Amino acid sequence: MSDKQVNIHREGAGASAKAHRPIMLAIAGDSGTGKTTLTAGLVAALGRDRITSVAADDYHAYDREERKDLPFTPLNPKCNYMDIMDQHFHHLSMGQPILKPVYDHDTGALGRPEYIRPAEFVIVEGLLPLYTKRSRACFDITVYLDPPEDIRIAWKLRRDTTKRGYTEEQVRKDLEKREPESAEFIRPQRANADIVVRFSPIEERGETAEDPLSAYLLLRPTISHPDLTTILDEDVKAGMHLKLRRDEDGKPVDSVHIHSYADREDTKRVEQAIWDELGVHEPVPESLGRLDSESRDEPLALTQLILLYHLIQAQQSAGNH
């Protein structure tokens, strides 16, 4: 380190020492995997003043018009300012503000950047937040969304044709174009997540994308999960169960299933038990499990509660180290 670098670090040190370090959560997944829905419940539970939500898609290097002439899609790291994304996640993780770029999904345009100061919690959702080693180092909790491909296509079709003004044919063509890059850049991020979430129909019961979905959570021992061996006891095992198994790569994981038909009383008891482990005074937030409609989805609610558990638990342990 040169004398100049020492100077710079010394000047910077005071500022970062005073800043609190927020708890950082990343939710990675392909387009149409439900990242926004999962995020929305956490933001509603904690409140906008306590959690800052950042879309990794804002780091697109090209607008929609420019992308037409390019040989890659937004799924490709080349189509994103990955180094700036790393830099910004690093700043946020240190409690420092950023001037975040802004990508408008409706118009496909890149606009005036936005000043963001991180709150107690920061949630980053997008296509590639877990792609680089440096960005992964910035997160306390990492999640990968992994629905079966037919579910994802159904969700993406519904959203892109209703909210983003595309035709079904355009969406299908786009999905086809993106497939090789999804395989090369998006899906490998699954291996770097503490939690892999799969919302899926239960095939053995003949369910389809139109039925209420069950949640399959894969919990890796890379972070400290609530002790589900005592919580998911005999009483509730009809609609929910915990299995010790090996993941695709042979490594040990906990696998939790929360069935769509799980009894509301059972899930409520499990939620309360997980929540009690935190030792906080507030009740379990009511805002979990909301889909577009007014109804409450139990598998979604429990998934969000586990993420919420990790956010609060990480904050508690950051204060007590």
Place this chain on the structure above:
Amino acid sequence: MSDKQVNIHREGAGASAKAHRPIMLAIAGDSGTGKTTLTAGLVAALGRDRITSVAADDYHAYDREERKDLPFTPLNPKCNYMDIMDQHFHHLSMGQPILKPVYDHDTGALGRPEYIRPAEFVIVEGLLPLYTKRSRACFDITVYLDPPEDIRIAWKLRRDTTKRGYTEEQVRKDLEKREPESAEFIRPQRANADIVVRFSPIEERGETAEDPLSAYLLLRPTISHPDLTTILDEDVKAGMHLKLRRDEDGKPVDSVHIHSYADREDTKRVEQAIWDELGVHEPVPESLGRLDSESRDEPLALTQLILLYHLIQAQQSAGNH
């Protein structure tokens, strides 16, 4: 530093060790002090591939429309993202890229940010680049432009009425509104510059803003200047001289005058002697001293040459520490 911060630093360390550290020059000064003219000569001399030029005005937090309702002008740190400016100067000084905001002086709008990777040299010119201690720590050479107020007003009127579409009345009203903030925020930066540059008519000779201007350079012993005691010898002292004196604050400085009527042969000899101290093979760049017109201004050329000397000298000594 928490375990998480250690992780983040370790991941970041590799990247920054590989990056070269550019030489950083700041040119601070009020609106209409000739920052752009001074900068242009340096960029032309080194070439756009070797020097990255950044306008500190890009860090305005509000566009022209929003500023109409605000109780401060762009001269006020409150009107700028000072923390982001510091952060970006820090990154550039470490050889790291930034996603720089963009302020359009013609339209007064803030737009899509621009990806910048620093070249060998970075020159930052603007209203407040020397305002914070942290940003000052990022620069190898700091310059403050300090023309007499009547010269500055004449320059600002000419530029803003021809290039930025304002009327004379608007410019004068704006100057009046800005005066208290100029005194409070801009002018104190003079004390933090290694070099203070004043282009001015020689009052004792009855010169005005319309005459060719002389340069008065105040060289503080905060950086290592070329040895002018031997260069500015008896032979050239008609049009140029060096004086040891005390600055406003009583501190010792070198004061160099380059008169507008200095003989071209004399200035050429002085330029060559300064250039020779660097021991480089290239000739003195031809592009120095250009004003709007085709003519060459000797005081400007010599001022630019001294800055160029410092840029190259800093780069040489960074390689030999």
